[in-house]
Amino acid sequence: MTSRRNFLKLGAVAATATAAITGTGALTWAKENRIKGGRDYSPTTGKARKAIPSACWQCVSRCPIIGFIEEGRLVKVEGQPNSIRTDGKVCAKAHAGPNQVYDPDRILYPMRRVGKRGEGKWKRVSWDDALTEVAGRLKKLRDDGQPEKFMFHYGRMKASSSKLVGMFLANYGTGTIGNHTSICEGAKWTGQELTWGKHYDNWDFDHTKYVLNLGSNLLEAHTNHTSEAQRLVKALADRRIKMVTFDVRLSNTAAKSTEWVPVKPGTDIAVLLAMSNVVMNEGLYQGEGEAFLSFCRATPNVNASTADKVAALKAHLASYTPEWAEKISGVAADKIRTIAREFATTKPAVLVTYRGLVAHYYGPEGERAAQMLAAITGNIDNPGGRCKAVGAKWKFPSGPKDKPTAKKLKIVDGFKGQAKLPTHHINHQIFNVIKDGSLGRPDVYMWYCYAPVYSNGDCKANAAVMKDETLIPYSVCINPFYDESAALADIILPDATYLERWDWEDMVSPNQVPEHYIRQPLVKPLGEARNFGDVVCDLAERMGFPLGIKNMEDFVEKSCEMTPGVKEAGGFEYMKTHGVWHDPKAKPSYYGYAKPVKAADLAKDGVILDEATSTYWNWKKAKVKTVEDAKAKGYAHTKDAYKTYIGQKIGDKVYKGFKPDKVNKTGYFELYSTVMEDNGFAPMPTYKAIPEHVAMKPDDMILTTFKVNVQTHSRTQNCKWLTEIYHDNPAWINPASAEARNIKEGDRIRVASGIGHIETTARVTPAVAPGVIAIAMHCGHWEYGRYASGKKSPFVKEDIVHDKQMWWKSHGEHPNWIIPNDPDPISGQQRWMDTVVNVSKSVSA
Amino acid sequence: MNAELLWGLPVIGYLFLAGVGAGALTVSASVLLRGGGGGFAGQHYSIARYGAFAAPLPLMIGCGLLIFELGSFEAGNWFKWINLYKTINLSPMSIGTWLLTGFIGISLLYAYTFLPKSPGLGGNKDSLRRGLAWVSVPLGIATAVYTGVLLGAMPARPFWNSPILAMLFLVSSLSTGVAIILLLKAVFPGKAKDEARTPMVAEYFKQRDNSAYILTASDLMLIGFELLVIFLFIMYAHLTVGAVKESVSVIQFGGSLSVLFWFGVVVVGLLIPAVIELYYVIPKLLNHQPFSVPLGVEIIVPIAILIGGFLLRYVIVVAGQITGPIGL
Amino acid sequence: MSDVEISTTVKRRDFLNGIATAAAVGAGAAIMPKPAQAAVTGLKPHYGMLIDLRRCIGCHACSVSCKAEFDVPLGATRSWVEYVEKGDYPDVSRSFLPRLCNQCSKPACVDVCPTGATWKRKADGVVVVDSDVCIGCKYCLLACPYDARFINPVTGSADKCDFCLHRVEKGLEPACVNACIGDARIFGDLNDPSSKISREIATNPVTVLRPEQGTEPNVYYIAADHSDEYTAAAQGRYVRIDTHRRQQERK
Ligand SMILES: Nc1nc2c(c(=O)[nH]1)N[C@H]1C(S)=C(S)[C@@H](COP(=O)(O)OP(=O)(O)OC[C@H]3O[C@@H](n4cnc5c(=O)[nH]c(N)nc54)[C@H](O)[C@@H]3O)O[C@H]1N2
Ligand SMILES: Nc1nc2c(c(=O)[nH]1)N[C@H]1C(S)=C(S)[C@@H](COP(=O)(O)OP(=O)(O)OC[C@H]3O[C@@H](n4cnc5c(=O)[nH]c(N)nc54)[C@H](O)[C@@H]3O)O[C@H]1N2
Numbered sequence A: 001m002t003s004r005r006n007f008l009k010l011g012a013v014a015a016t017a018t019a020a021i022t023g024t025g026a027l028t029w030a031k032e033n034r035i036k037g038g039r040d041y042s043p044t045t046g047k048a049r050k051a052i053p054s055a056c057w058q059c060v061s062r063c064p065i066i067g068f069i070e071e072g073r074l075v076k077v078e079g080q081p082n083s084i085r086t087d088g089k090v091c092a093k094a095h096a097g098p099n100q101v102y103d104p105d106r107i108l109y110p111m112r113r114v115g116k117r118g119e120g121k122w123k124r125v126s127w128d129d130a131l132t133e134v135a136g137r138l139k140k141l142r143d144d145g146q147p148e149k150f151m152f153h154y155g156r157m158k159a160s161s162s163k164l165v166g167m168f169l170a171n172y173g174t175g176t177i178g179n180h181t182s183i184c185e186g187a188k189w190t191g192q193e194l195t196w197g198k199h200y201d202n203w204d205f206d207h208t209k210y211v212l213n214l215g216s217n218l219l220e221a222h223t224n225h226t227s228e229a230q231r232l233v234k235a236l237a238d239r240r241i242k243m244v245t246f247d248v249r250l251s252n253t254a255a256k257s258t259e260w261v262p263v264k265p266g267t268d269i270a271v272l273l274a275m276s277n278v279v280m281n282e283g284l285y286q287g288e289g290e291a292f293l294s295f296c297r298a299t300p301n302v303n304a305s306t307a308d309k310v311a312a313l314k315a316h317l318a319s320y321t322p323e324w325a326e327k328i329s330g331v332a333a334d335k336i337r338t339i340a341r342e343f344a345t346t347k348p349a350v351l352v353t354y355r356g357l358v359a360h361y362y363g364p365e366g367e368r369a370a371q372m373l374a375a376i377t378g379n380i381d382n383p384g385g386r387c388k389a390v391g392a393k394w395k396f397p398s399g400p401k402d403k404p405t406a407k408k409l410k411i412v413d414g415f416k417g418q419a420k421l422p423t424h425h426i427n428h429q430i431f432n433v434i435k436d437g438s439l440g441r442p443d444v445y446m447w448y449c450y451a452p453v454y455s456n457g458d459c460k461a462n463a464a465v466m467k468d469e470t471l472i473p474y475s476v477c478i479n480p481f482y483d484e485s486a487a488l489a490d491i492i493l494p495d496a497t498y499l500e501r502w503d504w505e506d507m508v509s510p511n512q513v514p515e516h517y518i519r520q521p522l523v524k525p526l527g528e529a530r531n532f533g534d535v536v537c538d539l540a541e542r543m544g545f546p547l548g549i550k551n552m553e554d555f556v557e558k559s560c561e562m563t564p565g566v567k568e569a570g571g572f573e574y575m576k577t578h579g580v581w582h583d584p585k586a587k588p589s590y591y592g593y594a595k596p597v598k599a600a601d602l603a604k605d606g607v608i609l610d611e612a613t614s615t616y617w618n619w620k621k622a623k624v625k626t627v628e629d630a631k632a633k634g635y636a637h638t639k640d641a642y643k644t645y646i647g648q649k650i651g652d653k654v655y656k657g658f659k660p661d662k663v664n665k666t667g668y669f670e671l672y673s674t675v676m677e678d679n680g681f682a683p684m685p686t687y688k689a690i691p692e693h694v695a696m697k698p699d700d701m702i703l704t705t706f707k708v709n710v711q712t713h714s715r716t717q718n719c720k721w722l723t724e725i726y727h728d729n730p731a732w733i734n735p736a737s738a739e740a741r742n743i744k745e746g747d748r749i750r751v752a753s754g755i756g757h758i759e760t761t762a763r764v765t766p767a768v769a770p771g772v773i774a775i776a777m778h779c780g781h782w783e784y785g786r787y788a789s790g791k792k793s794p795f796v797k798e799d800i801v802h803d804k805q806m807w808w809k810s811h812g813e814h815p816n817w818i819i820p821n822d823p824d825p826i827s828g829q830q831r832w833m834d835t836v837v838n839v840s841k842s843v844s845a
Numbered sequence B: 001m002n003a004e005l006l007w008g009l010p011v012i013g014y015l016f017l018a019g020v021g022a023g024a025l026t027v028s029a030s031v032l033l034r035g036g037g038g039g040f041a042g043q044h045y046s047i048a049r050y051g052a053f054a055a056p057l058p059l060m061i062g063c064g065l066l067i068f069e070l071g072s073f074e075a076g077n078w079f080k081w082i083n084l085y086k087t088i089n090l091s092p093m094s095i096g097t098w099l100l101t102g103f104i105g106i107s108l109l110y111a112y113t114f115l116p117k118s119p120g121l122g123g124n125k126d127s128l129r130r131g132l133a134w135v136s137v138p139l140g141i142a143t144a145v146y147t148g149v150l151l152g153a154m155p156a157r158p159f160w161n162s163p164i165l166a167m168l169f170l171v172s173s174l175s176t177g178v179a180i181i182l183l184l185k186a187v188f189p190g191k192a193k194d195e196a197r198t199p200m201v202a203e204y205f206k207q208r209d210n211s212a213y214i215l216t217a218s219d220l221m222l223i224g225f226e227l228l229v230i231f232l233f234i235m236y237a238h239l240t241v242g243a244v245k246e247s248v249s250v251i252q253f254g255g256s257l258s259v260l261f262w263f264g265v266v267v268v269g270l271l272i273p274a275v276i277e278l279y280y281v282i283p284k285l286l287n288h289q290p291f292s293v294p295l296g297v298e299i300i301v302p303i304a305i306l307i308g309g310f311l312l313r314y315v316i317v318v319a320g321q322i323t324g325p326i327g328l
Numbered sequence C: 001m002s003d004v005e006i007s008t009t010v011k012r013r014d015f016l017n018g019i020a021t022a023a024a025v026g027a028g029a030a031i032m033p034k035p036a037q038a039a040v041t042g043l044k045p046h047y048g049m050l051i052d053l054r055r056c057i058g059c060h061a062c063s064v065s066c067k068a069e070f071d072v073p074l075g076a077t078r079s080w081v082e083y084v085e086k087g088d089y090p091d092v093s094r095s096f097l098p099r100l101c102n103q104c105s106k107p108a109c110v111d112v113c114p115t116g117a118t119w120k121r122k123a124d125g126v127v128v129v130d131s132d133v134c135i136g137c138k139y140c141l142l143a144c145p146y147d148a149r150f151i152n153p154v155t156g157s158a159d160k161c162d163f164c165l166h167r168v169e170k171g172l173e174p175a176c177v178n179a180c181i182g183d184a185r186i187f188g189d190l191n192d193p194s195s196k197i198s199r200e201i202a203t204n205p206v207t208v209l210r211p212e213q214g215t216e217p218n219v220y221y222i223a224a225d226h227s228d229e230y231t232a233a234a235q236g237r238y239v240r241i242d243t244h245r246r247q248q249e250r251k
């Protein structure tokens, strides 16, 4: 027990005593003089806690952090004060980081299933046994010439992890690799790839004067959350900028906005098109917008004049009047007009969008429509506008020289015809595809940082396939925690948590200046947990194709010593002590598209100008046989020609333009897309009603799901400090909708879709639009340990202290039982926010 | 009722038992003093004796209960409560602690002076007894009042933050003090024949029933007074605005504690005993008929009063905690 | 110098004395670029906090950083964030109200403490609890009009926010201030008119919580929404308070 009395009492004495020493009287520190962080002391002993720089990974934003160690234990995490991305701030989830390490339900040893699959019976095995088993199976496939039968499926795998694991997979020879982007924001990326090329937009809140937001909850979520949220709040409070948020419910972002505009789910495209209509018809594009049009493609003719482009845009948008949009979206025409005018006339203004706009049928059209509005108001890649993101560029070891040519099962793009442009694949269909079998089935299914059962729609179907040994003969889970999917594995390899791992990181910078930073272990992995990066090196070795990398630390070290800037600053040692590095001379990057291409680059071997598109590309690199073939086929219709893009000829100059990615678009900012046209879609952003919504019965409702500030997906509910704050996810329902169904606050309700029903609790609130029922996605675990589900993992001894303190009894309901896995026809994006449901008072209650 | 109770049954029990003890002792001492106060205390000795014996145990158990509610005790520091005695300050709890400690000592000593079954038999204990009685009356009242002050000292607890509460606790203490005496008397009547060794003692036994009458009648008065105080409590709370009004609504009709309060405290603890007592008191009062009460009634009435007294503490302690300042 | 001697003794209690001393010396030497304002005013510091709710996004970073700093047990909160949601569709608002001990100038908790375990420090106005002395009688918990205290199940003693004295004495900001994403929390010396907190208070309309309780809080708010469910219900308006703590109702 601590004796605080004298410490507490003598604060006074000390202060006075010091006064005597320094002769300055009693001490005060103005806030300005206080240390900005990076230090901490034990409140019980007063001893300094050991500080180690690292990086958060409670969500994809991966903010730089400092971890504090007291008596060998990680006790606290705070922001890295020297980071230019986060300015020393991190969100609540980061502060709960120690909970991940010390989760009493953690998996600490490799486990092999002993009972039937999914029965919950496990036996601890040694790493050697586990890896011998896994390597044995994998090696056999590889030796049999069927490496593609090894399917690797990941969720959040980024930066160095993705490079090292990628190196392993490439050297193994499988291309059957799944990700989770199609359940995330794939449609947004497809929309961007169709307009400005490589994805990721950064919103320059430091310089903006107006924010128009459609479907982003960036003050609670967002893939670059802390760095963007703090900048936005400063812009709102210090510069008093105006912000308008369209959302189907009052998110905290909407609540902090100057105005919340409720909108009917899936109809933001109509609003955006109507705003563009106003901008064009009222001549508000003149000035910056008009100037930017010279970098836009708005007609089939790539060399059209600005006047032609204006005419084309006006013609396309003519029918999309605010009155038309009002009928569709429920947003008053006047309001659309006012906001459009404000947005177009306040310079610079930033257009912000996220999953609320795109996780729908025709989601990419939403993003394209947003790009259009930002473009015609001149708010693209400019200070204060919607910028092309920049991140750190690391150099890293490329591994063994000769890799096998990857073979792959064509199972990650869904069934034929489900989507025309699945540039980020359709992985939510994977279990349907596997069940169907006609496209082949993997023999080994391994997943990493991913919760296939929980995070996709239709949990029941996912679990059924994962459980079926005839469909998936062997399954390997890499996870520190026992989630619903791990429960269906054959073998579990306990990963080190992100606070026990190495990585280099490269997340996008909110201020357009790249920052290099690393993740390093704050404590040694608990039990026998092992970083998966180390495990793949080991596996490769065991299968006879060593990667030449010892482990993840080695990979990070080598990368630090190779990367320009980092290397000169002091390399690995510097990064270990400082955690972050950026080039102090770097200037924020804007208007990258307007840079000229060097003549030398145009003169390189194989580079030609494609007449039809005015695009320079390299036919040789595109692996076309002859230049004649290349010219005949043309840039647009040569497979993967975009990878060889050099520049865009506009007038008589050649610009870097908007470099394409994934599709053969020109270097223009494409408001008119021949790629879309070629795939049977309208070339310009177009509104299309959601078929299920058109067919809705009068008392049907639309289910929408969302994220809250203190939880990430399915992965943070084991953090007691977070789950204590948010452990229940009642369904938000508007008083009018509730009354029509005789539902009162706190009632148990039944929410039924075409694939099943759940029972949950009603939260009757005016903070959601009538006709919409909104359920957060984080709760309703049935595994994942005591804090998440009330159920301990099967590996855990009694832990009385934790049990006694855990006071919440409710764990909420997961909505994904009733959301079908339904791809958007353009990108294959999972349509999270479109599900039509029937809501009624629960009969069982 | 979502709020968790910081002070639960131990504190409720403590407030109740301290009240009973203080009430019994005060009644005992005042009966003793009132009954002539002389060496033999005449007719009231027996009553005073019941009271003297009734007091120490509830006081001590009550204080003991308090310890169970301490966070330090719950955390395994069994003797940390001693810190209460390392200081004295203006906290009602600190004052109360010393007060009660002294009072327990006095109650034990006072009980000791009553070891003889009749007055005058204890020799030199008489003057001590009388002296202690003089101290006990103000101390008893102080203790009873203190339990109300303890709760009433907090502006943050509007239900409690009223001087009437101390009055209510005082009256209830006395009433439960009388009740415990009546109960003991009914359960342990003593044997007149054996004890009537001296004429004086015989006379004493003759008058015993009379004193029972006086007790019952004064209990009736106390009940009436208690009802009045309750009426004032509710009326003033009702007539005010804001937090106090809102907090008192928990015992008003529809409030979460209203049944317990109106049925348990008022009907069972006050009205029913009052009606029964009236039934037996009236004949003597009006017609000077002898006062006699069947044993069953002699037992049931004080028990009802004690239950009422306990429920009063229960309702008040709970009500104060589930209500609070309104507005922020 | 006597305080240096104190800091070199080995006993824990004395060591704890030393924290304050050493820190004050260290901070005084290293951090203070100029003589403190208090030297001019001759006043001791009086710590306070100002929370500018225009900048608060209700993110709970403050609450969770506080949990971590002190390993505050589940169910107990030194720091928490309430949400106030009100209005009628579509004119609905949600505002945030971070809460902590107000370090009152007239602390109701101190008045009732029978053991002297809790007191207001003369040196800087912070109300502290000595867990060695406190018996856990819960009197202060009931007396505090802000529900700012709890019994720490580990120590069995009353506990609450202490403005992170162990950090403040070393020239650091309280953990929650350091964590605040919106830079909404300003910590500093109310006695120093040139401190940021004093300047902000002087130039903005500020409020405190439950001023009618007479406790004279030293935690100030800019743009706080003081709506409560009780008044709203009386007026037939919708107001919902989410406390985000075990006590789901505001007390
Ligand atoms: N706290 C937290 N942060 C996170 C994550 C997390 O799980 N938790 N996840 C990270 C990841 S991977 C991602 S992809 C991002 C996601 O970040 P966001 O996309 O910003 O978050 P979501 O909650 O998925 O959806 C945003 C909003 O869309 C609204 N919405 C739903 N339908 C519609 C509609 O039709 N129109 C409009 N205008 N709005 C609609 C929802 O109400 C919700 O408020 O967040 C990242 N950051
Ligand atoms: N209804 C609905 N569903 C949604 C969404 C929605 O808005 N609504 N959002 C979707 C979005 S945006 C996304 S990105 C996906 C995310 O879905 P997933 O990619 O599945 O992501 P998470 O739920 O964050 O984490 C998955 C797994 O990672 C494990 N994990 C945590 N830490 C580690 C680690 O250090 N190592 C390893 N190996 N594993 C670890 C966790 O135990 C968990 O099982 O969910 C989607 N699902």
Ligand code: SF4
Pocket: A056, A057, A058, A059, A060, A061, A062, A063, A089, A090, A091, A092, A093, A094, A224, A225, A226
């Ligand atoms: S936004 Fe929060 S959870 Fe995500 S990486 Fe940053 S600090 Fe961690």
Ligand code: SF4
Pocket: C100, C101, C102, C103, C104, C107, C108, C109, C110, C127, C143, C144, C145, C146, C147, C148, C149, C160, C215
């Ligand atoms: S807020 Fe409560 S605990 Fe804090 S000083 Fe004021 S009365 Fe005491």
Ligand code: SF4
Pocket: C112, C113, C114, C115, C116, C117, C118, C129, C133, C134, C135, C136, C137, C138, C139, C140, C141, C157, C158
């Ligand atoms: S709980 Fe501790 S600090 Fe509070 S009043 Fe009791 S002894 Fe004092």
Ligand code: SF4
Pocket: C065, C066, C069, C078, C079, C100, C160, C161, C162, C163, C164, C174, C175, C176, C177
């Ligand atoms: S000042 Fe320290 S103890 Fe108080 S709320 Fe903030 S972090 Fe918690």
Ligand code: SF4
Pocket: C051, C055, C056, C057, C058, C059, C060, C061, C062, C063, C081, C096, C098, C179, C180, C181, C182, C183, C184, C185
């Ligand atoms: S950390 Fe700051 S912005 Fe976040 S809830 Fe607390 S006070 Fe508000």
Ligand SMILES: [Mo]
Pocket: A183, A184, A185
């Ligand atoms: Mo995502």
